[in-house]
Amino acid sequence: MPELPEVEVTRLGFADRIAGARIEVVRMGKPLRWALAVEPSALAGRAVRAVRRRGKYLLIDLDEGLLLLHLGMSGSLRFTDMPLPPPGPHDHFDMVTNRGSLRLNDPRRFGAVVYARDEAAPLAIKLLGRLGVEPLGDGFDFGAFFAGLKKRHAPIKQVLLAGELVVGVGNIYASEALFLAGIRPTLSASRISRPRAARLHAAVREVLARAVERGGSTLRDFTNADGQGGYFQLEATVYGRAGEPCRVCSATIRQIRQGQRSTFFCPSCQKC
DNA sequence: CGCAATTCCTGTATGC
DNA sequence: TGCATACAGGAATTGC
Numbered sequence: 001m002p003e004l005p006e007v008e009v010t011r012l013g014f015a016d017r018i019a020g021a022r023i024e025v026v027r028m029g030k031p032l033r034w035a036l037a038v039e040p041s042a043l044a045g046r047a048v049r050a051v052r053r054r055g056k057y058l059l060i061d062l063d064e065g066l067l068l069l070h071l072g073m074s075g076s077l078r079f080t081d082m083p084l085p086p087p088g089p090h091d092h093f094d095m096v097t098n099r100g101s102l103r104l105n106d107p108r109r110f111g112a113v114v115y116a117r118d119e120a121a122p123l124a125i126k127l128l129g130r131l132g133v134e135p136l137g138d139g140f141d142f143g144a145f146f147a148g149l150k151k152r153h154a155p156i157k158q159v160l161l162a163g164e165l166v167v168g169v170g171n172i173y174a175s176e177a178l179f180l181a182g183i184r185p186t187l188s189a190s191r192i193s194r195p196r197a198a199r200l201h202a203a204v205r206e207v208l209a210r211a212v213e214r215g216g217s218t219l220r221d222f223t224n225a226d227g228q229g230g231y232f233q234l235e236a237t238v239y240g241r242a243g244e245p246c247r248v249c250s251a252t253i254r255q256i257r258q259g260q261r262s263t264f265f266c267p268s269c270q271k272c
Numbered sequence: 273c274g275c276a277a278t279t280c281c282t283g284t285a286t287g288c
Numbered sequence: 289t290g291c292a293t294a295c296a297g298g299a300a301t302t303g304c
Contacts, residue, residue, distance in 0.1 A: 002278085003278095033278095033279090033280090056278080070279090072279090073277030073278050074277065074278095108276095108277075108278095110278060126280085127279095127280090161279095171276090171277070171278085172277095261276090261277090262276080
């Protein structure tokens, strides 16, 4: 589902088209993870300045305040020039502007749309304050990454998922990146040697960057901002391939559970 | 019934 | 003892 690449592809799909627009109407459906924290009617008349991304959050900058939007596990955003059809049972946020309409569809409602006055507002700090560095940005420095690993005694898979060192690595790309780096997911982060950490650092960047280039790939039900979906298939090396042969060495891919989440790895390619 | 997806929150453990 | 940090587990939801 939406990991960093999907969120970025979604952003790229509508950021330029909505920038400069004037909000006409905001409609909320069923409750999402958190309340909007402002009357929807209070947003009417405001201008959309830009759409940024921080981790898996989309930040929609307004002329006054901003919206923090998260796709959760099952959310997808669609931007259209056409009039919005009547909302379906899973359409929980509509933002109609003079340039087009944004609609969030999220069957499981783990997603969220939240308003904050600015990024220093308590709510924004709560959601964004602990996030690690952007893996595709200049801030993803190897020295800092390695130093961070040294301080963590949890399994490396968990440390990647936690998002406090580096953001955007979800359950699928965590398994993929660790395969690419040849590191066993259960290995304590603090025990990863410098050269192997360097491989992981590069692998995280590579896996995510490649996925963005492909237009977001993870799951079959991902849809981009144009509502296109189903084209992208994840060419997973290990994720979801338990019992199948490793694409590199033909050993049988194993599945384990870490923190109530599935992890996939090749017992031969990935060393402890 | 179990599982899949994300991340905040709570409770417990550890270190100084 | 207190405080900060680290980590494990639980919760929210819905459709397969």
